[in-house]
Amino acid sequence: MLRVLEDRLPAVDAIVPLASPRSAGARLSWRGREWEVSVPGPGSFEGCDVALFSAGSGLSREWAPRAAGEGAVVVDNSSAWRMDPGVPLVVPEVNAGRASERPMGIIANPNCSTIQVVVPLEAIRRAAGLVRVVLSTYQSVSGAGQKGIAAYQAERDGGTSASSPFPGPIFGNVIPRIGPMGESGWTEEEEKMRNESRKILGMPGLEVAATCVRVPVEIGHAVTVAVETERPLEVEAAAAAIAAMPGVRLFDNSLDPLPLQTADTDEVYVGRLRRDPDRPNVLHMWIVADNLRKGAATNAVQIADVVLRG
Numbered sequence: 001m002l003r004v005l006e007d008r009l010p011a012v013d014a015i016v017p018l019a020s021p022r023s024a025g026a027r028l029s030w031r032g033r034e035w036e037v038s039v040p041g042p043g044s045f046e047g048c049d050v051a052l053f054s055a056g057s058g059l060s061r062e063w064a065p066r067a068a069g070e071g072a073v074v075v076d077n078s079s080a081w082r083m084d085p086g087v088p089l090v091v092p093e094v095n096a097g098r099a100s101e102r103p104m105g106i107i108a109n110p111n112c113s114t115i116q117v118v119v120p121l122e123a124i125r126r127a128a129g130l131v132r133v134v135l136s137t138y139q140s141v142s143g144a145g146q147k148g149i150a151a152y153q154a155e156r157d158g159g160t161s162a163s164s165p166f167p168g169p170i171f172g173n174v175i176p177r178i179g180p181m182g183e184s185g186w187t188e189e190e191e192k193m194r195n196e197s198r199k200i201l202g203m204p205g206l207e208v209a210a211t212c213v214r215v216p217v218e219i220g221h222a223v224t225v226a227v228e229t230e231r232p233l234e235v236e237a238a239a240a241a242i243a244a245m246p247g248v249r250l251f252d253n254s255l256d257p258l259p260l261q262t263a264d265t266d267e268v269y270v271g272r273l274r275r276d277p278d279r280p281n282v283l284h285m286w287i288v289a290d291n292l293r294k295g296a297a298t299n300a301v302q303i304a305d306v307v308l309r310g
């Protein structure tokens, strides 16, 4: 997030790095200066224009209102506030205007897989309307944070990790369960993709069914999507609409966008665009993005940019 901030927001010239007591006193280098890390406390956010939160839901629930009370606009990466009716859920390419409607001084950054999917979906919505979205994700281990990467690397190197966030071995494996599963049989991650897509697109009745799968890839989430549109949409017209979206790179069928090539980039990559063989109103596509950049840090910094521009 600090790197993205440095790259994309030249107007930001000062930061207040906050972390857990484990990191208190550590020094980090940003914009050619050293900054000391401290733990959050009363007054930590005074004088800050924006507070970027990425420390998990419990801490966000506790600290976001305090930061907002001290005058900072909170951009929260966790799921704590995403479905709160008083908190906008923003992907700037889709609904930047919502960022100004923030009665609680909090703006939520969506789930990583949802962010990369709603950008091309919005292009299709504008061209032909949306009825139903069926998707399957192939989510990298870094989506589970540092512990996810550590578990993958330990298993790859022949060991195990006691703090693995995964319900089974991830190296050489594929796990069709991300987050706890409710009585309905849908996992929390799948519910997030359904509910958050509806909120961002402003379509509370949109039919969305997701299957979320963890794969042994370090960085880069991939998603296959089948989209049913209100009106028939030729592949060429869909391609033109997707290619015209800011922040999207569309690939023709001669090349497939792959997770490895998205690492450290900010765009959403779309490929394998094709019409359903049986249903004229259904299109299929493959969407890939760096989950740590567009799926988290980049989108948060883009929201901060919208806020700072007023």
Ligand SMILES: NC(=O)c1ccc[n+]([C@@H]2O[C@H](COP(=O)([O-])OP(=O)(O)OC[C@H]3O[C@@H](n4cnc5c(N)ncnc54)[C@H](OP(=O)(O)O)[C@@H]3O)[C@@H](O)[C@H]2O)c1
Residues within 6 Å of the ligand: 018, 019, 020, 021, 022, 023, 024, 039, 040, 054, 055, 056, 057, 059, 077, 078, 079, 110, 111, 112, 142, 143, 144, 145, 146, 147, 291, 292, 295, 296
């Ligand atoms: N990874 C993704 O792709 C992704 C995408 C979208 C959203 N998110 C969400 O973002 C949040 C963070 O995920 P992450 O992957 O960035 O986790 P992470 O790599 O484990 O980082 C968590 C950060 O929170 C800090 N922290 C922990 N306890 C703290 C405390 N008591 N006070 C202040 N800071 C504290 C940690 O500080 P230390 O450095 O001192 O340990 C660390 O910097 C989660 O809610 C996650 O769901 C993650």
